[in-house]
Amino acid sequence: MxxxxxxxxxxxxxxxxxxxxxxxxxxxxxxxxxxxxxxxxxxxxxxxxxxxxxxxxxxxxxxxxxxxxxxxxxxxxxxxxxxxxxxxxxNRERDRHLSVFMLNKNEEAIFALNELNFKVAELLKCFIDITKQSQQIEKISIAESDKLHIANEKYNLLKDKEHSLRLEIMNKVNNLKSKTTYFDNILKKVLEFEGIMNAEKNEILNGIESKNYKYAKTMFDSLKSNYDKWLKEMNDLLIMNNSDLINEIKIPNKD
Structure with missing residues (x-):
């Protein structure tokens, strides 16, 4: 009542x-x-x-x-x-759990980026080794058939390694994409990597195979420069994101 x-x-x-x-x-x-x-x-x-x-x-x-x-x-x-x-x-507890989840993903992305960087460094070194081996083959006369055969085998092994590294890099990039799915700005930056690699890596190999080593070096330097710039920007984004997420966890939102 x-x-x-x-x-x-x-x-x-x-x-x-x-x-x-x-x-x-x-x-x-x-x-x-x-x-x-x-x-x-x-x-x-x-x-x-x-x-x-x-x-x-x-x-x-x-x-x-x-x-x-x-x-x-x-x-x-x-x-x-x-x-x-x-x-x-x-709501604060949910936000905190979400921030912890996002922080874990961001730290996983940092680890994935380090793995990718390690493989890219291997690939860049492999390009240098392929170039040196190609130049060495040119210096061997046809009469030195045994030596030439060994040098060609080494060259082919380096090409196989380069191909294998490219596949590994693709896997590392896909892994990095999965870790940065929740961060639109970082994911967008990851997608730029494919453009950087695809634009110049084939040109480097074409230059080596055509014995145009000057062109190959130019493309190599361009690739390395663009990659170093991309890597720094990625590191800065991930570190800044990491810092922001830690602050969100330490200092709850005040409504």
Whole structure:
């Protein structure tokens, strides 16, 4: 019943106010009229005494109702504050768990980048070795067939190694992509790597095979320069991201 009355007041505050004013004005009139009913003349006491009794009685009822409603709204407000605080804490805890998850992914991306860098360094060295071996083959005369055969075998082994390294680099790049999926700006940077490698690595090999070593070196220097620049930017992004995520974990968001 009390809940229905509270809901009515909440939904219809103007009607509730009007009913309250009406009762405050109407009840004294009813009491005054009842004082003239012969039934009340049978009871002891005078008019002033009865008016005092009804005033105290009704005043006590109104006071009790006021206390009940005040207590109800205080409890309701406290419950709401507790629920809001619980939701806020839950949201903060979720944000913290998300930040920890993202931090782990970022650290995995740093590790994946280091693995990729190691393989790229191997590939760049392999290009240099292939170039040197190709130049060495040119210096061997056809008459030195055994020596030429050994040199060609070594050259082919280096080409196989280069091909194997390229496949490994592709796997490392895909691994790095998977680790940076949650970071749009870093993932976009990872995708640039494929463009850097694909644009110039084939040109380096074409230059070596056509004995145009000057062109091959130019393309090699270009590849290394672009890669070094890309690597620095990637490291800066990952380190900055790492720092931001650590701060989010240490300092909860204040709403």
């Amino acid at each position: 009390k809940l229905k009355i509270c809901n009515f007041i909440k939904k219809n505050p103007l009607k509730a106010l009007g009913i309250g004013i009406f009762l405050l004005l109407f009840i004294p009139v009813i009491i005054a009229v009842c004082m003239y009913i012969p039934l009340f003349s049978l009871s002891k006491g005078n008019v002033d005494g009865w008016l005092g009794f009804w005033g105290s009685f009704l005043g006590g009822i109104l006071g009790a109702i006021g206390v009940i409603f005040t207590t109800y709204f205080i409890i309701k407000n406290n419950n709401k504050n507790v629920e809001d605080a619980a939701k806020m804490q839950d």
